[in-house]
Amino acid sequence: MPAIAPEAPLSLRLREGTRAEHQEAESEGFVSRLMAGSLDVAAYADLAAQQLEVYTALEEASAAVRRDARGASLVFDELTRVPAIERDLAHLYGPAWRGEIRILPATRAYAARLRDVGTRLPEYAAHAYTRYLGDLSGGQIIQRMMQRHYGMDAAGLEFYDFSEIPKAKPFKDLYRERLDGLELDAAETATAVAEAQEAFRLNRAVFVELGRAHPGAGAPS
Numbered sequence: 001m002p003a004i005a006p007e008a009p010l011s012l013r014l015r016e017g018t019r020a021e022h023q024e025a026e027s028e029g030f031v032s033r034l035m036a037g038s039l040d041v042a043a044y045a046d047l048a049a050q051q052l053e054v055y056t057a058l059e060e061a062s063a064a065v066r067r068d069a070r071g072a073s074l075v076f077d078e079l080t081r082v083p084a085i086e087r088d089l090a091h092l093y094g095p096a097w098r099g100e101i102r103i104l105p106a107t108r109a110y111a112a113r114l115r116d117v118g119t120r121l122p123e124y125a126a127h128a129y130t131r132y133l134g135d136l137s138g139g140q141i142i143q144r145m146m147q148r149h150y151g152m153d154a155a156g157l158e159f160y161d162f163s164e165i166p167k168a169k170p171f172k173d174l175y176r177e178r179l180d181g182l183e184l185d186a187a188e189t190a191t192a193v194a195e196a197q198e199a200f201r202l203n204r205a206v207f208v209e210l211g212r213a214h215p216g217a218g219a220p221s
């Protein structure tokens with residue numbers, strides 16, 4: 001494949017720049033076992049707990065970025081995930097969920113990265129792209145698989161339910177337009193692409209630790 005032109009729109013550079021990382025994330029052991037039905041609701045609940053830590057940090061960054069003249073265009077209330085994750089956790093762990101969940105070291109590292117760099121526009125764009133466009137894409141497949149394999153219904157899966165975004169495709173197109181309209185300069189664009197690759201690596205590290213915690217039946221102990 002020819003290298004993507006440096007002047008290509010940011011959304012395209014992000015997609016092309018993380019294609020290999022996306023494939024790795026999709027085929028990572030924990031993700032594929034969860035999707036294939038060889039794990040259980042507890043494994044999904046553990047993933048949801050990690051999401052809370054990550055989205056708390058990401059959405060704190062959103063609040064700061066919204067105050068930036070350029071950044072405001074990239075922050076959408078309808079993407080906000082923390083309240084939905086909290087409802088999912090209450091369903092999955094019960095009312096005392098805050099004392100029941102545990103946050104893995106890789107998740108803490110991911111949140112720390114978001115707190116370190118997430119309020120800078122190129123880095124914010126990278127992290128928000130990686131999570132929100134992922135949730136609006138593969139996330140929808142994950143939701144269906146959880147229902148199919150683990151008998152879950154809407155409760156516990158609100159994270160994937162963007163009730164204020166009835167159709168993902170036009171919203172994702174709008175989000176890409178907003179990314180392309182940020183007018184990042186060449187150095188900022190390069191930073192954004194590198195940070196999106198880092199965001200995928202951080203996600204993968206969380207999956208690796210979740211995989212150790214939930215090896216599933218038949219896996220070597």
Ligand code: HEM
Pocket residue numbers: 011014015022025026031035129130131133134135137138139141142172200203
């Ligand atoms: C079971 C795992 C996954 C599946 C089945 C999956 C599937 C998909 C699919 C089908 C699309 C294309 C949607 C479209 O073109 O409209 C997509 C896009 C995307 N996914 Fe995933 N995905 C998975 C995991 C992940 C993970 C772990 C991340 C990042 C944390 C992620 C981030 C993204 C992003 C950012 C896009 C948008 C790409 C773009 O158009 O620029 N995905 N995913």
